[in-house]
Amino acid sequence: MLHLARVFSSPFSLLLIFSHCVLNPRNFSPIAVSAVMAMDPVRVLVTGAAGQIGYALVPMVARGAMLGPDQPVILHMLDIPPAAEALEGVKMELIDAAFPLLKGVVATTDVVAACTGVNVAVMVGGFPRKEGMERKDVMSKNVSIYKSQASALEKHAAANCKVLVVANPANTNALILKEFAPSIPEKNITCLTRLDHNRALGQISERLKVHVSDVRNVIIWGNHSSTQYPDVSHATVKTQGGEKPARELVANVEWLQGEFIQTVQQRGAAIIKARKLSSALSAASSACDHIRDWVLGTPEGTWVSMGVYSDGSYNVPAGLIYSFPVTCRDGEWSIVQGLTIDEFSRKKLDATAEELTEEKALAYSCLS
Template identity: 55%
Template sequence: MVSAGLELLLSRKLVRLTLSRAAEPIRVVVTGAAGQIAYSLLYSIAKGDVFGKDQPIVLILLDIPPMLPVLDGVVMELQDCALPLLKEVIPTDKVEVGFKDIDAAILVGSMPRKEGMERKDLLKANVAIFKTQGAALDKYAKKTVRVLVVGNPANTNCLIASKSAPSIPKENFSCLTRLDHNRACSQVAMRCGVSSDQVKNVIIWGNHSSTQYPDVHHALAVKDDAWLQGDFISTVQQRGAAVIKARKLSSAMSAAKAICDHMRDIWFGTKEVVSYPWSVRCGNSYGIPEDLIYSLHRPDQGQNKTWKMVDGLPINGFSRAKMDATAAELVEERDTALDFLSQ
């Protein structure tokens, strides 16, 4: 007969063995890992807010060589947090290390626009970065990798990364307009005097830029057309610039929160109808040019991390003009970037 104490001990060992078999660490890379957005982001990833409270993580921090000393400090801080899910932290400046066998990539780093820099120069610099990273994803990452592009111009950078990684499904790539979505929901919530989680079906159409169109025609009603077609749109479009003007630095805390929201919903799915960027293909009912990363309305299908576009929403004349304007900007960005990509 097995004693009660021995039975309990065997039971605990069995539980530990089952957990160790069920929860292999996933490998997650964050680029631009020495920057301020990553600094606000890494703790949430490492403690389980994104990939689950029982999911061990190997965190790879990728940045350019001059930032390696800063990465050493970030590693020390992550170690000092004593996070049980964080199994290893790997700082590196090498893409072959950063993208090796990864399950998820959060591409935060990009070339920022500097004073006196023309937009075409910005695009050219970022094409080189995301061509390299896309090729590295193609060569080293798992083919199931989920890629979120944050670095601006995010939509076009995402397109270049996807085109440079032909063996990875295009639907595995997305870029961050969740921050714009969160901003729009917050503005509506404050206007209506409700909590932000009560605001449903807000859509961000188009580019993560000042041409984006935050659309609330399918969301919680606000009976104020002048505000909806005026200050609301301009506030969401210009929110990033307003943050920079106020704090002399770009959005970091809210950007990190949006990254977590976006990647968590990709990883686990959600029944909420939310706005995400999606690579538009033939057959959409919105008249959007093909071969763009254009923010659309799409909900989770509920299984296997697969998604579908919400097709056939009624679009009024005001929305049509706004959607076409942001599409035109994306087409211009795409064509300029593809010229550089072919050089």
């Protein structure tokens, strides 16, 4: 049984008790059950909540897809003043849906009200690049947005708030947020590359005609951009004869080092071309996956991809928000260590790190 002093030490403690007992039935006890029954709601902030991704995400959170089927939530939804009426409509729909886990909704255009007391912050709102805009103009807009929101989170969010940045450029937006929220632990600020990770799983499952749940341990390295490196060097596939390396089953190096990588890198653009709108449903689902695994833990022997603050692992420059393979336990992530990096992969890791270094310099130039 988990130690009670530890049980009540964080906003997610009761959630961790529940998962601990469900995953390990021998840990079951009446004390744990009563703790679960008394779960306090977790406050989840979604910025840009009236937008496409936000509209797809908030019902998933309210239904339990992010924090589990027994964890009550209070949704904090933030958007800009021109979207206030649409945001109110989203709130009405959430009420009308009568989600049993939804214990309250805050819909606001006030960043302070939105950030007050939140345990999880999913930063979906950002300034998209428009036709004719220079890259630095877009970066400058997002630096301003994330500087302001970082300040509000630092002053008003719960002490151990976990932050996921979704809005592009996600890695660099997360870095700016970290810069202006120094009291939030750097391990609590992440960006979304789980969408790319899931896309890579999907491509391998389609190629091999297996269920996506039978594929695991792909990796997304680097930036959430067209320089990202989807890597299957360590991926495995469950077969009737046991787990086998994905590379062995695909048996086509040219496809793995060419079309596969390009398909994952360009998937967002392909969806825009097909829908005339950017990815929303898949982005929202991946955001739930990211937070759920971070809070409840990754399955034994499985890693996922998260954009996290680099500590120099795999010779990636420290000080970047870079996507690594990670495992999660007790609400903390750890970079998977000791993986072999071949020459092809090394070049890919370095190329995406170079782009992130350039983005970082551009973002910091917008601060001066």
